[in-house]
Amino acid sequence: MATQESSYKVDALISKDIEAYLDQHQNKSLLRFITCGSVDDGKSTLIGRLLYDSKMIFEDQLAALEADSKRVGTQGQEIDFALLVDGLAAEREQGITIDVAYRFFATEKRKFIVADTPGHEQYTRNMVTGASTADLAVILIDARKGVLTQTRRHSYLAHLIGIRNVVLAVNKMDLVDYSQEVFDKIVADYTEFANEIGIKNFVPMPISGFKGDNIAGPSENTPWYDGPSLIGHLETVDVDLDAALAEPFAMPVQWVNRPNLDFRGFSGLIASGTVKPGDAIRILPSGRTSTVSRIVTMTGDLDQAGAGQSVTLTLADEVDCSRGDVIATADHPPQVADQFQATIVWMDDEALLPGRAYWMKLGSRTVSATIQHPKYAIDVNTMAELSAKTLSLNDIGVAEVYTDRGIAFEPYGDNHALGGFILIDKATNHTVGAGMIDYALRRSQNVHWQAVDISREAHAAQKNQRPRLLWFTGLSGSGKSTIANLVEKKLHAMGKHSFLLDGDNVRHGLNKDLGFTEADRIENIRRVGEVAKLMTDAGLIVLTAFISPFRAEREMVRSMLPDGEFFEIFVDTPLAVAEERDVKGLYKKARAGQIANFTGIDSPYEPPESPEIRIDTTSETPEAAAERIVATILGQE
Template sequence: MSHSSDMIAEDIEQYLKSHEHKGLLRFITCGSVDDGKSTLIGRLLFESKLLFEDQLAAIEADSKKYGTQGNEMDFALLVDGLAAEREQGITIDVAYRFFSTNKRKFIVADTPGHEQYTRNMVTGASTTDAAILMVDARYGILTQTRRHSFLMSLIGMRHLVVAINKMDLVDYSKQRFEEIVEEYKVFAKQLGLEEITFIPMSALKGDNVIEHGHHMPWYHGPTLMAYLETVEVDDERLQRNPFRMPVQWVNRPNLDFRGFTGMVSSGTVKPGDAIRVQPSGKSSRVARIYTYDGDLEMAVAGQSITLLLDDEIDISRGDVISGVERPSQTADQFETSLVWMHEQPLLPGRPYLMKLGTQTVSATVTDVKYQVNVNTLEHTAAKQLDLNAIGICTLSLDRAVAFDPYQECQDTGGFILIDRMTNNTVGAGMLHFALRRSQNIHMQHVDIDKQARALSKGQQPAVLWFTGLSGAGKSTIANLVEKKLHAAGQHTYLLDGDNVRHGLNRDLGFTDADRVENIRRVGEMAKIMVDAGLIVLTAFISPFRSERQLARDLMEDGEFIEIFVDTPLDVAEERDPKGLYRKARRGELKNFTGIDSAYEAPESPDLHLRTTEMSSDEAADAIIGLLRERHVIA
């Protein structure tokens, strides 16, 4: 290696060391569309001198191709990396960028401004320490400004800058700046946002971004960079909070080592500290704090560690290890704030997966208490939440989990909802508190259980879940199967869709939300009947896969048998025994499955009956054969 190469290597090493011990600030830019977020970040990158010559040359060329500012460099193109963004002049995804100054390192998330990309903004904000809310000085406070502000208050953002941008387009008017400040303060007070810094600036021209410039001599506050370099990061606050560590992995490489690995969410921990594991409530003491680089005398928030305990207690992934004095709470029902992030609406009663820390459980929104109007903060009645809606909801889980209110610990109080069928993230929320009824209601032990009841009947309890279009023949085939089972001495009950709607579900209509609730109630009733040792037959259209999956999840393995009564729509419509298709075609019957409401056919049913290829008796015999094959009946 040459002498010059050695010097270059030394310079690089010194440069890296100079950045190694700097503090790190994560911040987000948000606001309405085309308010200059990407331009601002591009200027910060440019001024930090972290761009290579070829990057600058490419941006200059792209500025001429895509830009709209004449010969000026379009800094937004440094961030808008997607071709669709450059062509449309908007940001449609979260772009993360790194830059550094002599005082601090930064990671910035540039988030979309369009309302349909609110989900991206929530994603970007979830891990940041500060937020820059951009406001176009020409237009002032817009709907999306209010929406993002409300989200900032929900996630507990402690450091907020309202950057009133494009002051060059309003002649750097002090009066215009003060008008926007006063309007925003009134709105922010309703949200409880207090620590707000207002900065007038021009991201394009550079005023008050890095230096003050000479266009706004009336402004005496900090520049944006000065604020970012000095704002306090919340590490110290996290360390003052009670100790929390969600368990990510049970580490057992050999019989002599059993540790519990995770990242400390808040507080501190030392060897000898008493701990409690939630939700089990078991206690122990910390024996060692193990890391790859050796044991620690103390671990703090943000560190990934492995805890070894004095006692051999049962701990699994998803459990939360807490300090014994102020442990996490446990519950299975909550009041929550929920931001809905999917094109398909949130329907109460529909099952989702909920990820809370390192825990994944089954969750159902049982009630939408109200929706929040982001413009007025008015509470409005709602039966469902549509894309980007924000609501206060009641959430019910299939088991108790360890948690903290979101305002106390974000890692153990913030959650996402995941669609069970597609694995798409559909919602993000914050736990407020456990519902009192979740603490007061307990499962009562009974001496005569399901096995005893089934044994007395000489059968295995099961649910035969018939699904298919209206007119497919579900009720006819289910009735024939029950007659055959009854003749053979089996104990059965048939839950028919129409019959149930005369009583248990007479309050429900045929909207998607009511259909979901209809099947939820039927699934719970079927579960009770299975617990009684019965063979239950249910004949319902049950058009949605997610609700059929909910019913399956209520049962034990092997108890749920899905039977797809497959009849083409034209055949079912030709039969039309109740005249429903004719009414639907005339527009007299809304939300009719197959006409103006979807039917999601089973992808892998336990039994697929093609009714155009067999008679009802043959279909019933096929079901009886399956029950014998699975030892439900002898």
């Protein structure tokens, strides 16, 4: 019996020890950091070493690691720590990292989440992803190679994204015989570059991820180095976690929480500041005001909540608030604008198309945005501002961004959550760019909609018709202009008020400054769309006959108009038939190389996927097509 009681006491003591350990571990501060640099600088090896030295590898993992190291032929049959991180088969085959790998480890003093990002230039976009949530960057440099272009690019991106704690880890010191001269030369080169891009302070240290020098403790191989070890620095570096709490309160709404008729709350992650019941708030972009009633969480109501916490707020008034809105302190709310200057990192193989509409996602708000021609691109080697007409993969540039509505924001330097955005291609749904808002353009604050007494409905009623935009699209020579002209003649004969905007005619005046490059075609359609919208506001039935080869631009024009007013009419003529007609002789010139960027020859045409009306000109005459279009349009009034 006494033995059983002793066993219970031992179990109780063990249980208390475990609870104490878990409590201590839970209350440790968390540091998120990123390792970056050029390809094969040893980032994965370093992270593997950190996991090993912090005792975060289980015995079965270590056994598998040793076996894998022997299989891939690691020098001297030592452990290849990179294999702990390079989990993708392609990475193991090539010996490089091509994705962002996140790893967790902890020491007695702190918890860590480290992002191992790819060093190869074509995967720079993955580095941006990893850096977006990091508090510190470990910039690795191969001691044999020194400062490389990718080292500069990653350093500039880390600084641009707002990382202010930088470690310059000169790796593979064992391969240069731990030479202080080599180390000092690399530090001097990097210091010169860091000063150019605004990195004020960084901590240089000579390391060997493979051998473990200066990783967990000081190395006997570098007696000339008296700085901290890498883990020692990571454990003690001061990360300003209170900065976000000191800012004015702001929370993007991610979800309107309505479980029943008696509860309506607004859920989100607090981006900055603190909030408590009774605080006056303003909802943006609408500007409506109210006060906070409750701060609701899964574990109960809170008396106060701050940056980094996910909460649900209930308000004293029934105000209009939805996903994408920002709830902010009433006295110091974020700005609202629809035109910005932004720094953009282009992350797609297809270059930026100025004027094309992309989805822009900032916080929980998604809007349509167009990027203007870049003011300049940045050379990461010299920091020179270079003239640029577009941005290609990995380019960094500054450009103006126009959104289709006002959005709440803060400059990225003041608030990362309210100033950072991504760009998404509307056709492919691929993330193509990341951006940081610098400031709102002054004209976005000074130009306002002028209220008018005669509405578009009044204009339409006066003409006794419903405004329409009949958008004829198809290859050159398909018969768009012929059919559009017949449709307008029939509408005019019926007493309808209409106007035909023809592609060639518009290029004689409004768009005479535009060529036929992809970017110019996009701008051509944007301008025509804006003019057509104004004409429908006047109550007219507008007809346009343009090749308009890209779906994205046709959808952009559709989005300008109320539902049901845009009719996409696809004049479907096979290329061979259109080329055989060749009324203007353009196909012949294009085939001879006298015309560049000609649709169907050396420039693509993207046919509509779901047009309102499709005309097959191989089986339907222009007259019959016009009759069917008029009957369809007027039959819906």
